[in-house]
Amino acid sequence: MGKAKGAFRLTCLDALAERLGLASDMALADARAMIPRLDVVEEDLAADAALLGAIADWCDRYTPLVALDETDGLLLDISGCAHLFGGEAVLGRDCLTRLKRQGFTVRAAIAGTPRAARAVARYGSGGIIEPGGEGAALLPLPAAALGLDGARQHGLARMGLIYIADIETRPRAPLAARFGSDLLDRLDQAFGRLPEAVTPRRPLPDCMAERRFAEPLAHEAGIRLALAGLEQSLSEMLEARGEGAKLFEASFFRSDGAVRRLGIETGLPLRDAKVIDRLFALKLEALADPLDPGFGFDLIRLSAGATERLAVDQAALATGYDDDVPDEAAAERALAEVADALSARLGPQRVRRFLAQDTHDPVRAALAVPALHYNETARLGAPPPWPEPGAVPERPLRLLARPEPIEVLAEIPDGPPTRFRWRRAVHDVAKAEGPERIAAEWWLATESLAPTRDYYRIEQPDGRRFWLYRDGLYGPGVKHPPWFMHGLFA
Amino acid sequence: MSEQAVTTLRRSIAGLQSAAASLGGEAGFSLGHDAADAALGALRRHALHEVVATTSQAPAASGFIAGLLARLGRRPIVWLRQDAAGMEGGELHAPGLASFGLDPGRVLSVRGRDALAVLKAAQDAFPRGNDRRSGIGAVVIELNGAPACLDLTASRRLALAAREAGVTALLLRLGGGVAPSAAMMRWEIAAAPSAGRVRAHGPGRPSFAVTVSRNRHGATGRWLMEWDSHAYSFTEPLPVALVSAPADRPDRAQPGRVITGLWPAGRRAAG
Numbered sequence: 056m057g058k059a060k061g062a063f064r065l066t067c068l069d070a071l072a073e074r075l076g077l078a079s080d081m082a083l084a085d086a087r088a089m090i091p092r093l094d095v096v097e098e099d100l101a102a103d104a105a106l107l108g109a110i111a112d113w114c115d116r117y118t119p120l121v122a123l124d125e126t127d128g129l130l131l132d133i134s135g136c137a138h139l140f141g142g143e144a145v146l147g148r149d150c151l152t153r154l155k156r157q158g159f160t161v162r163a164a165i166a167g168t169p170r171a172a173r174a175v176a177r178y179g180s181g182g183i184i185e186p187g188g189e190g191a192a193l194l195p196l197p198a199a200a201l202g203l204d205g206a207r208q209h210g211l212a213r214m215g216l217i218y219i220a221d222i223e224t225r226p227r228a229p230l231a232a233r234f235g236s237d238l239l240d241r242l243d244q245a246f247g248r249l250p251e252a253v254t255p256r257r258p259l260p261d262c263m264a265e266r267r268f269a270e271p272l273a274h275e276a277g278i279r280l281a282l283a284g285l286e287q288s289l290s291e292m293l294e295a296r297g298e299g300a301k302l303f304e305a306s307f308f309r310s311d312g313a314v315r316r317l318g319i320e321t322g323l324p325l326r327d328a329k330v331i332d333r334l335f336a337l338k339l340e341a342l343a344d345p346l347d348p349g350f351g352f353d354l355i356r357l358s359a360g361a362t363e364r365l366a367v368d369q370a371a372l373a374t375g376y377d378d379d380v381p382d383e384a385a386a387e388r389a390l391a392e393v394a395d396a397l398s399a400r401l402g403p404q405r406v407r408r409f410l411a412q413d414t415h416d417p418v419r420a421a422l423a424v425p426a427l428h429y430n431e432t433a434r435l436g437a438p439p440p441w442p443e444p445g446a447v448p449e450r451p452l453r454l455l456a457r458p459e460p461i462e463v464l465a466e467i468p469d470g471p472p473t474r475f476r477w478r479r480a481v482h483d484v485a486k487a488e489g490p491e492r493i494a495a496e497w498w499l500a501t502e503s504l505a506p507t508r509d510y511y512r513i514e515q516p517d518g519r520r521f522w523l524y525r526d527g528l529y530g531p532g533v534k535h536p537p538w539f540m541h542g543l544f545a
Numbered sequence: 546m547s548e549q550a551v552t553t554l555r556r557s558i559a560g561l562q563s564a565a566a567s568l569g570g571e572a573g574f575s576l577g578h579d580a581a582d583a584a585l586g587a588l589r590r591h592a593l594h595e596v597v598a599t600t601s602q603a604p605a606a607s608g609f610i611a612g613l614l615a616r617l618g619r620r621p622i623v624w625l626r627q628d629a630a631g632m633e634g635g636e637l638h639a640p641g642l643a644s645f646g647l648d649p650g651r652v653l654s655v656r657g658r659d660a661l662a663v664l665k666a667a668q669d670a671f672p673r674g675n676d677r678r679s680g681i682g683a684v685v686i687e688l689n690g691a692p693a694c695l696d697l698t699a700s701r702r703l704a705l706a707a708r709e710a711g712v713t714a715l716l717l718r719l720g721g722g723v724a725p726s727a728a729m730m731r732w733e734i735a736a737a738p739s740a741g742r743v744r745a746h747g748p749g750r751p752s753f754a755v756t757v758s759r760n761r762h763g764a765t766g767r768w769l770m771e772w773d774s775h776a777y778s779f780t781e782p783l784p785v786a787l788v789s790a791p792a793d794r795p796d797r798a799q800p801g802r803v804i805t806g807l808w809p810a811g812r813r814a815a816g
Contacts, residue, residue, distance in 0.1 A: 337669065385679035389672065390621040390653055393681055396669045397623075397655050405656045409639035409649040421639030426653060441643035441650070443552055444774035447750055448644035452607050453635030485738065488747020514748035518736035519605070543635055545608015545645075545736070545751040545772070 066098050100126070110154070111256055112314040115306065116354050117146060119263070120255045128177070130169055132253055143183055157312055166192070169253050170245040174200035174219075189246050194220035201241045207234055219245075260358030261300065264288040271310040271351025278307075278352065279339075283332055285357040290328035299324025299365030303331060307346065308354035315346060320403060321395040322427045323388070324363040330392070337399040394426035403427045411438045415493050417454060417541070449491075449512075451522045451542025458539035461523065468529050471511045475523070477540050482521075486514040490525075512544065520544035556619065556646065556777060574616055576770070577778030584764045585757065588730070590617070593704035593714040595728035595759075598735065600689070600720035603634045605736035608751045610685055610715055611645040612772045612779060617713055619648065620682025623670040625655045625663045630689055634719070645751075646774045660692030664699055671710035683713040691721035701727040723758070731759035737769050740782045750774075752782060 063083035072093075077086050086093055103126060111129050114121045117140070120132035133146060140146040143165050154161045166172035166184040175184060175192055178200035184192045193200070196219050198211050211234070216222050222230065222242060231239055243249035264285045272278055282305060293299060303319045319334045339346060390408075397406045407423040410433060414420055424432045442450070463472040471487035489511030506527040514520045522542035527533060573587030588594075594613075598606035614622055624637060639649035655670070657663035663686060670684045686703065688695060700716065704727045707714035716728060723731070733756040739749030751772040757765045770779040 382679040385676055386619075386621050386651070389676060389680040390651070393621075393623060393670055393672055394653055396672075397653075397666055400669060401655065401657060401662065401666055407654045409642075409652060409654070411639070411649070417638070417640070421649065423636075423639075423654060440549065441648065442640055443548055444644050444646045446775065447748065448641060448774065450640040450644050451604070451635075451638055452611060452641035452645070453604050454638035454641070455635045456631055486741070486746055486748050512748050514739060516738065518738040518752060518754075519601070520736065520739075520748050520751070542638060542641070543604035544641075544748065545604050545611065545753075 065095075103127075108256075109312070109314075110159070113308070113312045114150070115257075115314065115356075116308050117150060119257070119259055119358070120253065121257070122253045122255050124173060128173065130173065130253055132169075132255075133165070147183065168245060168247045169251050170202065170241065171247070173202065174245060193245055194218065194223060198222060201238070201245060203238065203241065207238065210234060258360060260304070260360050261298075261362040262289060262292050262296070263356060263358035264292065265354060265356035267354050268352065271348075271353045272355070273348040273351035275348075278346070278348065278355070279336075281355050282335060282357065283328070285355060286328040286331045286335070289357050289359055290326050290331065293326035293359060293362070293365075296362070297364060298362040299326040300359035300362045301325065302360035303334075304358050304360070305335065306354075306356045306358070307348075307352045308356070309349050310351050310353045311349055313349070317342075317346075319399055320427050321391075322398075322430060323391045323395075324361075324365045325395070326365060330395075334395060334399045337396060341400045391426075394429075398425070398427050411441050413439045414496065416495060417450065417493070420450075448544060451520075451544045453543040455541055455543075458524070458541045461538050461540050463523075463525075463538040471513060472523060472538065475538065475540075477521075482515055482519075484513045485516040488512045493524075510541070555775065576613075576616065577773075577776070578768060578770050578781055580781060581755070581757075581766070581768045581770065581779070584766050585730075585760060586763045589762070590713050591708050591711045592729035593700065593707050593716060593727060595700075595716045595718065595726055595731045597718050597721070597723060597731060597733045600633070602735045603719045605751075605753055606717055606719065606734040607637075607687075608645070608772065609732065609734045609753050609755065609770075610717055611642060611647055612751075613713075613715065614683055614685075615646040615774075615777050616779075617683055619651065620679060621651045621653065622647070622683045622685065623653045623655060623681060624685040624687070625657060625667055625670065626687045627660060627663055627689055628656050628658055630687060630719075631656075633689070644774060645772065646777050660688050660690075661694045663688060664694055664703075667703060667714075668706060671706040671712050671714075673710070675710040675712060677711040681710070681712050683715060685715045685717055687717040687719070688721070689719050691718075691724055695721075695724070695726075697725055697727060704728065728759070729761050730757060732756070733758055737782075740771065750782075 065077060065079050065081045065083065065086055068077055068079055075090055077089065083095065107123065107127065107129070111121045111123060114129055114131055118131050118133050118136045122130040122132075124130045133143070137143045137146050140149060147163055147165055151161055151163055162176050162181040164172045164175035164179065164181045164184065166175060167186050167189065171184060171189050171193055174196055175181060178196045179192060198216055198219055198221070199208050200219060203211070211222070216225070219242070222238070227239055240249055244251040266281055266285060268281075272281060285305075301321050301324050305317045307315045309315070317335065317338055319331075319338055321334070325331065394406050394408070403425045406426045408426045408429045410422040410424055410429070412419055412422050422432070459477065462476040464474040465472045471484065471489055473484050475482055475484070490509035491511075492507055492509050494507040508524040508526055509528070510522060510524045512520065512522055520543070521540060522544060523538060524541055525536050525538050527536040529536060572590055574590055575582045575587060576585075596606050596610055637652075637654055639652075642649045642652060655666060657666050667684060667686050670681065672681060675681055684707070703714050703716065706712075716726070735754045737752040737754040739752045741749055749771075753770045753772070754767070755770050756767045759765065769782055771782045773780045
């Protein structure tokens with residue numbers, strides 16, 4: 056039961072209710088009048104969508120190309136997959152029996168075009184439509200089977216065009232003028248005269264390897280072994296293509312229908328099976344809720360995405376001539392490898408690298424980007440060089456995430472502080488240098504945003520060094536510009 | 546010659562000087578501080594060094610570590626920290642690292658949820674089959690307080706991993722006091738007042754009071770060190786100021802000689 060057009064209406068019925076003469080889209084009040092003891096459950100669209108998503112995940116076992124069709128249907132593109140299951144008929148039967156065993160009421164059709172399959176499954180009796188048999192299967196179906204909106208359906212019905220046959224036999228030009236070319240496009244798509252694209256739910260992997268198990272696999276050692284085998288075959292596939300991948304996903308299909316996916320991302324393209332295996336091992340080890348095989352997995356699939364050209368590694372051929380200067384490329388590779396491993400263990404947000412930015416604003420001067428995306432980000436714009444070391448460090452080693460307000464005693468209003476209170480402790484100032492005036496770039500500066508900051512580097516008598524700033528200047532109406540602690544020098 | 550080229554040259558000279566000493570096949574490194582180098586001898590590169598400081602001296606300790614890293618050469622660095630560390634002691638500031646002579650582009654900054662996550666992740670930071678010329682050069686493990694998981698076994702594991710992978714492991718312990726560990730050396734760091742010869746009034750070069758309280762292969766001792774970011778070297782602070790203090794101006798930075806103040810904020814004279 057759901058709310059539509061201001062009234063509660065029935066949206067879905069079980070078999071018993073249908074036998075009693077109820078119909079969907081009937082107002083709840085009418086239904087109650089017919090059967091006072093009607094058991095009504097409010098509809099939960101989110102739960103329905105989640106369930107359909109779970110079924111779609113499960114359907115991934117047949118083809119990687121699964122698309123959602125409205126809120127209660129799935130489209131599977133099985134071109135080139137059917138023979139793996141022993142033909143279309145066997146695949147269809149297998150899919151239906153398995154879903155029925157899980158307690159679903161399903162109807163399926165296999166046809167040469169997505170629209171024809173959808174029409175026959177929703178409005179016909181289902182089954183397989185042989186190539187060339189679209190006409191016979193579609194013509195007796197109601198026009199609504201083309202998937203038209205309500206207004207257009209209503210208009211067709213008023214003209215007496217009830218069945219697809221009525222539209223198909225009519226001259227095309229007047230139809231297009233009356234209902235728009237969209238109607239004819241749908242018709243052509245159904246008959247295969249126009250191609251129709253199916254948008255899959257999940258991006259298609261570039262490359263994948265999978266293994267089915269007659270006996271579901273439940274032991275961890277066995278699962279790891281199977282995964283290692285898949286990694287090996289995937290690695291060979293990638294090598295044959297001369298590519299490496301930056302995204303890997305292992306999908307574990309449980310025999311009771313649940314699907315668990317584990318993803319790995321790397322900074323540099325990768326195809327070494329041993330490295331892939333280590334990353335998956337780290338990921339499995341770090342899982343908050345461990346992989347639960349339940350009654351076992353009957354299918355494990357490993358797919359690779361975001362592939363890039365990867366040349367054969369020739370580092371082994373280069374011998375070191377100069378022992379003291381590290382090889383830039385090798386250093387970069389070592390860093391990327393460690394970053395990949397740590398990202399798999401801790402998550403990509405926790406592993407970062409620094410990119411210099413062309414700004415004086417200390418907060419934005421260095422961008423800490425996730426190491427996995429360092430190369431892409433660095434390629435976007437050539438990062439400026441890092442500042443050269445001066446006689447004395449100009450910038451603190453540690454920057455507080457948020458500047459902390461301090462109370463300051465200054466000798467003269469515009470001068471450096473002589474004493475301040477930070478985190479409830481009083482600090483004396485022995486040496487001070489400043490101000491270094493830093494303002495936001497003019498194209499960023501607005502009335503409300505960041506006034507000019509006067510930074511001072513100060514040293515306490517015991518040698519601890521800090522970076523303080525005064526937010527704004529003294530001026531008319533500004534009696535006490537606030538002071539902040541921003542950084543800590545070594 | 547461009548400034549960048551000069552920097553590169555300086556860096557490689559510092560690397561050559563620092564790698565001069567050899568310890569049975571493994572190149573050692575030095576601080577550049579004559580007295581300390583003479584007392585401590587060549588420092589082990591592929592070992593665990595423990596750097597200890599109180600929480601309030603955390604910036605000084607990170608500065609000393611930044612100096613050590615710059616002495617160690619140009620190989621990539623992994624710096625591991627706890628999530629909470631940034632709130633208390635601030636995040637690593639890349640321009641600050643650059644001002645010590647480190648290349649921030651070579652630093653991988655890693656955060657773990659807690660001390661245990663950091664220690665576990667540290668094991669991944671020592672890669673098997675690490676390239677000793679261009680692979681990971683140093684791993685900094687920064688831990689706050691005295692976590693229970695950092696016991697003798699954990700530090701032994703770190704020391705072993707450092708030796709196997711040919712990496713310098715630097716365990717930075719903040720506010721945890723002294724605890725037993727398997728480290729080759731223990732350095733206790735505090736900030737020291739800087740000498741005024743670089744800047745007349747302002748803070749000078751980063752200065753440290755360094756105490757070596759444990760050394761498996763040599764002497765212990767206490768030294769004052771300055772970091773010279775041009776020479777990529779620790780140096781001994783000169784006792785006499787080379788720049789004479791201006792005589793005609795009062796030292797503004799003397800505390801206690803307050804003319805006007807705004808603290809407590811309400812009592813400051815208007816204007």
